[in-house]
Amino acid sequence: MSIPSLPDALPAPRRPSPSSVPRLRWGVLGTGWIASRFVASLQASTTQRVVAVGSRTQTSADAFAGTSDIERAHPSAEALVADPEVDVVYVATPHHLHLAGALLAIRAGKHVLVEKPLGLNASEAQEISDAAAAAGVFCMEAMWTLFLPRLDVVRQVLDAGLLGHVRTVLADHGEHFDPPHRILDPAMAGGSLLDLGTYVTMLATWALGPATRVLATGETTGTGVNGQAAMLLTHAGDATSVLHSTLLTRTPTTATIAGTAATLTLPGPFFMPGDVVVTSADGSRSVTWTDPEPIGHGALFHSALEVARCIGEGLLESPLHPAAAVQSNLRALDEVTRQLGVTYSSTP
Structure with a gap:
C-alpha cells in the first residue's frame, strides 16, 4: 500500500448548506435541555421549521412553545405524532423513553431523528430501525458529532x-x-x-x-x-x-x-x-x-441538515450513520x- 505524504492543507468539509436541503416541518417530542438547544440551533442556523412540540402536559408544552416561538403545543406524544403539519419528529425524551417515542412516531408515518442513544441497547435500536424500514420512513440516531x-x-x-x-x-x-x-x-x-x-x-x-x-x-x-x-x-x-x-x-x-x-x-x-x-x-x-x-451545542443543526438532505434524496437512513x-x-x-x-x- 502506497501511503500519500501529508498535504500542505487538510481537505475542506463537504457538509450541506442550509439552503441546499428541503425545508421540513419538525415536531419536537420532549421539552428538556437538549430539546431547547436543538430548536435554538435550527432556528439560528437553518431554514428548517419547528412547528410543534409535544410533552406530557399541556402546561409544559405551552411553556416550551412560548419560549421557543413554536406554533403549536400538544399535551401528549400521541397528539404530536398525529399532527398532520409535522413531517419529522425529533425524539428528545430521556433515554428510557426513546423506544416508545420513536415507535409511536414511526407508526404514525413520521420520519424520525432520535436523540442518542437510539435505544438502551442494540436490541431496542434494531427494533426501531426495523420498524422504520418496514414503514418506509427515514430514521437516524442524532449522533451529532x-x-x-x-x-x-x-x-x-x-x-x-x-x-x-x-x-x-x-x-x-x-x-x-x-x-x-x-x-x-x-x-x-x-x-x-x-x-x-x-x-x-x-x-x-x-x-x-x-x-x-x-x-x-x-x-x-x-x-x-x-x-x-x-x-x-x-x-x-x-x-x-x-x-x-x-x-x-x-x-x-x-x-x-x-x-x-x-x-x-x-x-x-x-x-x-x-x-x-x-x-x-x-x-x-x-x-x-x-x-x-x-x-458548543449551537452546531446541533448539522444533524437536522443531514436528515433533510437524506429525506430529499429519498433515503431511509443516512449513509454517514446507518x-x-x-x-x-x-x-x-x-x-x-x-x-x-x-x-x-x-x-x-
Missing part, C-alpha cells in the same frame, strides 16, 4: 489513507454532574455510558470497525448508576481502542486516531466543533484544519454494561 464539518475532515483524511494503517484510537469523555441531574437517576437509564461513553465507543467503532473483544472495568455511584468506565476494545486485525467515560470528574475529552504513517488529534472536546491536527509518524510535519464554528453503525456501537456498549453489571429498563 458525526455530522459536524470537523468530522467530515477526519472522514476524508481516513478515506485518503493519510494515516497509513490505523492501529489505535484513544478517546476520553468526562464531565462532573451533581444531584439532582437525571444522569444520576437509575430510573432514567442514567450513568456515564449512554450519555458520555457512547461518544468514545462511537469514535472507535467508526474508525476501526466493530469490536471483536471488549474488556471493561468501572465504578458505581451512590445512586446506583455507572460513575465511570475504562474500556479496552479489540477490532479487526488486532487494532486497539482505549476509551474512558466518567460523570465524576472533568477530563480532557480529547481523541486520537493513530496510524503507521501519521496521527490525527482532535483537541477537546473532541465531540464538538474544533480543530483537526495531523502529524507525521516521525513528528517532522504537522498540518491543521481550523474550525470556524465556535465550540443502522449498522448504530448496532456496532451499541453492541460494544452492551458488552461493557454486561461486564460491569449495569442494567437499564425502558418505560412502556
